[in-house]
Amino acid sequence: MIVAIGVDVDDTFAGFVHRAVEAGATFRCINLRVAVGGAWRFDLPPIGPATVKHDAEALTLAPDDGYFYRPIDLSAAETDPSVARRWPALFSGLRAWLDAVPGRVANRPSRGAHNGCKPLHEALLRDYGLRVPDSVTSSDPDVLRAFVREGPTISKTVCGVRADAVVVTEDAFAGFDPASGPVHLQRLVAGHDARIHVVGEHIVAQVAQAGAVDYRRAGAIAGMKVFEPPAALRDLLIAATAGIGLAFAGWDFKIDADGMHWCLEANPMPGYGPYDSRCGGAVSRALRRYLDPDAP
Amino acid sequence: MTNDVLIVGRPGDAVARRLERALTARGHTATWLDGPTAARLFTIRVTAAGNQVEPDLPIFIRPMPWWGADAEATADARFLRNECHATFQAAAALCRRPVINRPKANGPVYRLTAGSLGTEAAGRSEIHASGPEQIVEDDSSFWGENAEYRLGALATLPPGVPVRARRVDVAAGYEIVTVVGAQAFPATRDARSAAHDLAARSIGLASRLGVHFAAVTWAVTDDTAEAVRLNPYPDETELRYRWADVLDALCRDLLV
Numbered sequence: 001m002i003v004a005i006g007v008d009v010d011d012t013f014a015g016f017v018h019r020a021v022e023a024g025a026t027f028r029c030i031n032l033r034v035a036v037g038g039a040w041r042f043d044l045p046p047i048g049p050a051t052v053k054h055d056a057e058a059l060t061l062a063p064d065d066g067y068f069y070r071p072i073d074l075s076a077a078e079t080d081p082s083v084a085r086r087w088p089a090l091f092s093g094l095r096a097w098l099d100a101v102p103g104r105v106a107n108r109p110s111r112g113a114h115n116g117c118k119p120l121h122e123a124l125l126r127d128y129g130l131r132v133p134d135s136v137t138s139s140d141p142d143v144l145r146a147f148v149r150e151g152p153t154i155s156k157t158v159c160g161v162r163a164d165a166v167v168v169t170e171d172a173f174a175g176f177d178p179a180s181g182p183v184h185l186q187r188l189v190a191g192h193d194a195r196i197h198v199v200g201e202h203i204v205a206q207v208a209q210a211g212a213v214d215y216r217r218a219g220a221i222a223g224m225k226v227f228e229p230p231a232a233l234r235d236l237l238i239a240a241t242a243g244i245g246l247a248f249a250g251w252d253f254k255i256d257a258d259g260m261h262w263c264l265e266a267n268p269m270p271g272y273g274p275y276d277s278r279c280g281g282a283v284s285r286a287l288r289r290y291l292d293p294d295a296p
Numbered sequence: 297m298t299n300d301v302l303i304v305g306r307p308g309d310a311v312a313r314r315l316e317r318a319l320t321a322r323g324h325t326a327t328w329l330d331g332p333t334a335a336r337l338f339t340i341r342v343t344a345a346g347n348q349v350e351p352d353l354p355i356f357i358r359p360m361p362w363w364g365a366d367a368e369a370t371a372d373a374r375f376l377r378n379e380c381h382a383t384f385q386a387a388a389a390l391c392r393r394p395v396i397n398r399p400k401a402n403g404p405v406y407r408l409t410a411g412s413l414g415t416e417a418a419g420r421s422e423i424h425a426s427g428p429e430q431i432v433e434d435d436s437s438f439w440g441e442n443a444e445y446r447l448g449a450l451a452t453l454p455p456g457v458p459v460r461a462r463r464v465d466v467a468a469g470y471e472i473v474t475v476v477g478a479q480a481f482p483a484t485r486d487a488r489s490a491a492h493d494l495a496a497r498s499i500g501l502a503s504r505l506g507v508h509f510a511a512v513t514w515a516v517t518d519d520t521a522e523a524v525r526l527n528p529y530p531d532e533t534e535l536r537y538r539w540a541d542v543l544d545a546l547c548r549d550l551l552v
Contacts, residue, residue: 038426039425039427039430040424040425040426040430041423041424041425041430041431042423042424042425043421043422043423044421044422044423044424045414045421047421051430053426082457085444085457085458086443088443089424089426089443089458089459090426092424092460093424093425093458093460096411096412096424097424110402111402112402113402113403114401114402114403116382117382117385117386117389118382118386119340119347119382119383119386119387120385120386120389120390120401122342123347123386123390124401126342126344131344132342132344134341134342134343134344135341135343136339136340136341136342137338137340137386138339138340139335139336143339157375157379158378158379158382158383158386159375159378159381159382161375161378178336179336180376181336181379182335182336182338182379182383184379184383244401245402
């Protein structure tokens with residue numbers, strides 16, 4: 001049995017549920033915005049079922065069910081402090097339980113957090129054998145200017161919060177105040193963009209021919225085409241996804257003029273909806289089958 | 297940066313203060329910074345050839361209110377705080393010199409309770425529930441801590457307030473074992489601590505969780521010992537029984 005846990009206002013979560021309904025899959029759905037106002041119980045270690053009261057229905061969650069989990073904490077939007085306090089309590093129990101259950105979880109809550117710590121994330125990806133562009137993270141204007149002088153450079157957030165990657169020049173650091181740092185700079189790789197979703201041992205790879213710095217902002221998702229990555233890369237990504245402890249990851253690459261695949265990041269909670277739409281729901285289908293081998 | 301050790305923590309942290317004095321008494325120096333200031337100290341290079349963190353110096357990390365201070369801050373200030381936090385975590389994870397406690401790939405290890413430690417005695421699981429009324433088997437032996445930070449017997453906690461609870465053996469005593477790397481320092485000389493081999497078991501538990509420095513609290517009876525809490529940022533109250541030993545071990549392990 002598949003259990004989808006998330007919030008209804010998350011397009012990716014809603015898309016997973018919509019495609020599961022379309023496919024006629026048997027699944028249960030927990031909308032955390034409703035569950036937070038209801039009742040729950042998680043026993044650790046998870047030797048028995050957990051219960052979540054959802055609307056008027058008490059759902060029983062088995063430790064060996066398959067879980068699609070997209071945690072989005074909406075406590076900041078709560079005006080009632082007593083409700084706001086329930087969010088971290090619900091997440092605390094749910095996280096601990098999903099980290100410990102023997103069933104399949106996409107993804108276990110404690111995994112892949114280094115995506116929110118870019119220098120560490122890039123170092124780990126390189127250690128898995130992936131080709132990662134050089135980077136520097138610093139608040140020192142001399143260091144930042146020197147890196148920019150050495151070649152084309154983009155700036156990204158260190159903490160991984162969603163923001164556009166932008167090309168920077170040395171001028172950007174004229175009069176730079178270290179108090180406005182730190183800044184994460186990465187060597188620009190010119191080429192096409194690829195998004196490769198890994199679900200267990202299944203891969204859905206797509207490429208955009210835009211050649212923009214940030215193809216998503218350039219509107220290039222709509223033109224993405226499914227492609228077959230090199231076998232060695234495919235094997236590497238399956239191994240690295242498992243090595244990070246993830247069942248599901250959205251890998252971003254730049255493919256340069258020589259056909260080299262440069263790894264930009266592995267997203268542990270990818271908003272994969274727009275990509276799924278371009279490949280007939282192949283990502284959602286792979287997720288369902290990973291979580292329940294009998295699922296359509 | 298010419299000092300020997302970087303201490304990162306809030307001003308007035310009593311454990312950091314003790315360590316700073318201990319380092320000074322041993323002829324070393326320490327720089328004590330808050331998290332954001334420490335983050336701006338570092339340059340991290342990640343290249344095909346490897347990682348480089350400058351300055352590369354021993355770091356002793358204490359709990360920091362990374363976000364608590366930002367409740368009234370602007371979105372830009374909160375963003376910068378997140379950038380600093382990510383940078384500091386990366387520097388502490390990637391530098392070559394000793395870091396106590398070094399963040400793991402998925403972040404620092406925070407305080408763990410019985411359910412997460414996986415050392416519970418048979419039948420004494422930990423329960424996370426939306427309120428005490430969900431724990432119908434309560435026979436007055438369940439205690440919990442709720443979302444309002446109230447601690448007590450489950451029957452005394454208000455309904456409808458989320459709670460984390462477990463069955464407590466009221467006859468049990470408690471031992472605190474401080475772990476510093478390969479050394480462990482029980483707070484008491486109680487014979488049961490030796491009989492249950494709590495020093496070695498505490499070292500094993502901390503090692504399994506990837507924590508160099510921690511206070512492990514055990515619920516102990518004549519027959520059993522159950523780890524009920526592991527605090528990787530021990531408070532002064534947990535360390536006071538063995539200050540000299542703990543400081544010796546910390547100084548030695550930081551200055552390797």
